[in-house]
Amino acid sequence: MRIAAVLLPLPVPEAFDYAVPDGMALAAGDHVHVPLGPRLVRGVVSEVREQTGSNRRLKAVAERLDETPLPPSSLEFLEWAARWTLTPPGEMALLAWRGLRHGAPRAERIIRRVGGRQPARMTPARQAVLEAVGAGASTAVELARRAGVSTGVVKGLIDEGVLESALVPPPQPQQPDPDRPGAALNPAQAAAADAVARRIEDRAFRPILLDGVTGSGKTEVYLEAAARLLKAEPGAQVLILLPEIALTQAVIGRVAARFGATPGEWHSGVPGPQRRLLWEAVASGEQKIVVGARSALFLPFKRLRLIVVDEEHDASFKQEEGLIYHARDLAVARARIEGCVALLASATPSLETLWNAESGRYDWLRLSARHGVARLPAMRLIDMRSDGPERGRWLSPALVEAMGETFAAGEQTLLFLNRRGYAPVVLCRACGQRLTAPDTDSWLVEHRYTGRLVCHLTGFSMPRPRHCPHCGAEDSLVSVGPGVERIEEEVAERFPEARTAVFSSDTAPDGAAARQLVERMARGEIDVLVATQAAAKGHNFPNLTLVGVVDADLGLRGGDLRAGERTFQLLAQAAGRAGRADKPGRALIQTFMPEHPVMQALEHLDRDAFIEAEMAERAQARMPPHGRLAALVLSSENPQALEETCRQLAAQALNAEGAEIYGPADAPLALVRGRRRKRFLVRADRTVDVQALVREWLSRVKIPASVRLNVDVDPYSFL
Ligand SMILES: Nc1ncnc2c1ncn2[C@@H]1O[C@H](COP(=O)(O)OP(=O)(O)OP(=O)(O)O)[C@@H](O)[C@H]1O
Numbered sequence: 001m002r003i004a005a006v007l008l009p010l011p012v013p014e015a016f017d018y019a020v021p022d023g024m025a026l027a028a029g030d031h032v033h034v035p036l037g038p039r040l041v042r043g044v045v046s047e048v049r050e051q052t053g054s055n056r057r058l059k060a061v062a063e064r065l066d067e068t069p070l071p072p073s074s075l076e077f078l079e080w081a082a083r084w085t086l087t088p089p090g091e092m093a094l095l096a097w098r099g100l101r102h103g104a105p106r107a108e109r110i111i112r113r114v115g116g117r118q119p120a121r122m123t124p125a126r127q128a129v130l131e132a133v134g135a136g137a138s139t140a141v142e143l144a145r146r147a148g149v150s151t152g153v154v155k156g157l158i159d160e161g162v163l164e165s166a167l168v169p170p171p172q173p174q175q176p177d178p179d180r181p182g183a184a185l186n187p188a189q190a191a192a193a194d195a196v197a198r199r200i201e202d203r204a205f206r207p208i209l210l211d212g213v214t215g216s217g218k219t220e221v222y223l224e225a226a227a228r229l230l231k232a233e234p235g236a237q238v239l240i241l242l243p244e245i246a247l248t249q250a251v252i253g254r255v256a257a258r259f260g261a262t263p264g265e266w267h268s269g270v271p272g273p274q275r276r277l278l279w280e281a282v283a284s285g286e287q288k289i290v291v292g293a294r295s296a297l298f299l300p301f302k303r304l305r306l307i308v309v310d311e312e313h314d315a316s317f318k319q320e321e322g323l324i325y326h327a328r329d330l331a332v333a334r335a336r337i338e339g340c341v342a343l344l345a346s347a348t349p350s351l352e353t354l355w356n357a358e359s360g361r362y363d364w365l366r367l368s369a370r371h372g373v374a375r376l377p378a379m380r381l382i383d384m385r386s387d388g389p390e391r392g393r394w395l396s397p398a399l400v401e402a403m404g405e406t407f408a409a410g411e412q413t414l415l416f417l418n419r420r421g422y423a424p425v426v427l428c429r430a431c432g433q434r435l436t437a438p439d440t441d442s443w444l445v446e447h448r449y450t451g452r453l454v455c456h457l458t459g460f461s462m463p464r465p466r467h468c469p470h471c472g473a474e475d476s477l478v479s480v481g482p483g484v485e486r487i488e489e490e491v492a493e494r495f496p497e498a499r500t501a502v503f504s505s506d507t508a509p510d511g512a513a514a515r516q517l518v519e520r521m522a523r524g525e526i527d528v529l530v531a532t533q534a535a536a537k538g539h540n541f542p543n544l545t546l547v548g549v550v551d552a553d554l555g556l557r558g559g560d561l562r563a564g565e566r567t568f569q570l571l572a573q574a575a576g577r578a579g580r581a582d583k584p585g586r587a588l589i590q591t592f593m594p595e596h597p598v599m600q601a602l603e604h605l606d607r608d609a610f611i612e613a614e615m616a617e618r619a620q621a622r623m624p625p626h627g628r629l630a631a632l633v634l635s636s637e638n639p640q641a642l643e644e645t646c647r648q649l650a651a652q653a654l655n656a657e658g659a660e661i662y663g664p665a666d667a668p669l670a671l672v673r674g675r676r677r678k679r680f681l682v683r684a685d686r687t688v689d690v691q692a693l694v695r696e697w698l699s700r701v702k703i704p705a706s707v708r709l710n711v712d713v714d715p716y717s718f719l
């Protein structure tokens with residue numbers, strides 16, 4: 001009897017076995033419907049095996065679906081990723097076939113011009129239709145509306161054969177042309193591109209760190225390596241991962257310019273039918289280059305030969321909600337399974353990646369200068385204790401002066417503040433209470449553009465109240481501290497003639513809005529851009545010569561493991577937007593702690609000394625990358641159940657050599673949406689298999705249905 005192991009999107013640790021009915025051709029990777037209780041559930045076959053003399057009564061597979069199967073390497077990757085992240089394998093598998101949830105876009109009927117045909121008799125109405133038709137219209141009614149005439153006019157033109165109603169198939173993937181000339185690389189870039197290309201030719205797994213200062217041309221280097229690959233092996237596929245949708249737009253543009261073909265685009269903002277189309281084209285091998293966000297890793301590549309993780313240090317690669325995984329780490333794993341190159345690019349690599357490069361596990365390519373005449377920006381710290389602004393203002397005199405000079409020279413300024421909205425805290429002058437979201441330990445952030453108070457954690461929002469919800473006092477609420485909107489307000493007051501804009505996930509929620517802001521900035525239609533991290537990295541604005549960091553200390557408060565590392569990366573990236581073309585740039589950094597190692601490293605452009613000190617500290621504390629962490633976050637609406645589960649987990653905590661378990665402690669956000677949260681933290685030496693340890697530990701305790709458990713291997717946020 002043949003048995004199929006089927007991965008189902010359920011929180012269970014293994015695939016379920018089903019009998020394969022006689023005559024049903026079934027293989028690993030196939031999509032099926034199987035019975036589960038009274039329902040039919042969709043899943044993916046992970047394995048088909050022969051079994052003799054089974055005494056188990058298995059239910060049978062109900063139906064094999066007529067869908068493109070997942071290739072073997074995708075399956076292997078999914079199973080590895082599930083084990084690594086301690087995620088149920090069926091839930092992991094769901095990421096791989098999510099692209100199939102939508103139907104493919106169908107051929108559409110459009111009305112278009114028939115080449116060269118003129119109407120026998122021209123009238124103003126007909127003229128209007130012919131002008132309005134452009135690349136085509138979906139219906140006669142729509143075209144008539146566009147032209148401002150009756151539908152009869154359109155019909156007349158169709159009858160006469162001047163217009164036709166044609167069935168147009170959905171667009172096919174455009175094929176990149178690797179022979180188009182790219183940028184003429186400078187010697188350092190050429191050497192790096194060469195080194196990458198040679199590794200690709202080896203057809204073996206190899207991670208490479210491409211470590212180059214901001215503006216050194218890392219993008220040019222990997223595009224060149226991709227071109228060489230596609231030239232040598234036309235069927236090869238390339239995946240480029242980026243941490244933000246805003247950045248995918250910029251890179252899509254550069255890929256299109258380099259190869260004369262728009263690459264496939266994959267992220268949450270792409271409509272379902274289009275994603276379906278891309279999924280199929282990736283599986284068939286038709287789609288050669290894909291630019292996407294982290295979930296693009298789960299696409300069913302047929303012949304993946306190069307994975308680029310651009311801005312590899314970026315914390316946005318860590319998926320924190322739902323399934324928890326780090327796309328950079330999984331990208332390296334996928335490259336290992338495919339036997340190909342993983343290229344990690346950054347100007348400020350993560351300590352993890354540097355550690356791998358230092359130990360020789362990864363190749364390490366460095367680009368130490370910007371391309372051409374561009375130089376790294378001049379860095380200056382502004383000591384806010386002595387040189388800060390007057391009360392109620394946020395921009396220091398030195399920064400305002402520099403902005404004035406920049407504006408007068410017709411150049412652009414970027415003000416960086418990693419805080420959305422108008423004010424991060426709203427408090428009552430009468431009773432002193434801070435406004436928080438209901439049932440959540442998180443402060444409400446004032447957004448003045450929308451006039452609402454918003455919880456950035458849960459998404460809860462409400463209009464700004466007239467009366468304090470605590471004491472009822474009228475008009476007693478004050479906004480404390482700045483967000484980007486408030487900085488824009490100050491800029492507008494100080495420079496009424498300057499054109500300003502805010503770039504944050506509120507003003508650029510999707511690819512189109514982000515692209516628009518980036519284009520306006522690139523065209524010089526904005527003088528001062530006030531931005532959160534959404535715009536502070538990766539972009540090229542040739543006329544941007546001044547970067548002002550409004551509050552450099554922001555990320556250092558709270559003091560989680562990577563606070564110093566992350567602040568350095570963020571600020572070095574933001575500063576790195578200045579002076580990327582022929583005009584010299586400068587960065588002014590406002591801080592209350594100019595002596596802090598992060599600020600010193602920034603001022604002296606001395607990354608290596610900072611990394612060395614940071615690495616030594618981590619080594620001493622045996623923290624990542626010199627050790628490993630895993631967090632268990634438990635939450636429940638039922639405090640007794642939560643307490644009891646935590647007590648049992650604590651009692652069963654394992655005593656493993658080289659590992660410690662801390663907790664339970666209240667999670668820093670101890671209350672979210674009415675659920676209490678507790679956390680355990682596991683620290684282990686690198687020699688310890690953390691996943692096995694956690695799996696073993698969890699197997700000893702039954703977690704009741706009222707308690708939710710999230711395991712976060714290698715936690716980044718300590719909320
Ligand atoms: N060889 C070259 N010829 C012409 N222009 C180049 C060359 N190399 C880089 N540039 C230009 O320099 C700018 C910076 O290059 P690129 O964006 O590739 O740098 P990067 O290292 O990826 O930067 P970052 O890490 O800051 O995002 C771009 O405008 C790019 O077009």
Ligand SMILES: [Zn+2]
Binds near residue numbers: 428430431469471472
């Ligand atoms: Zn009050």
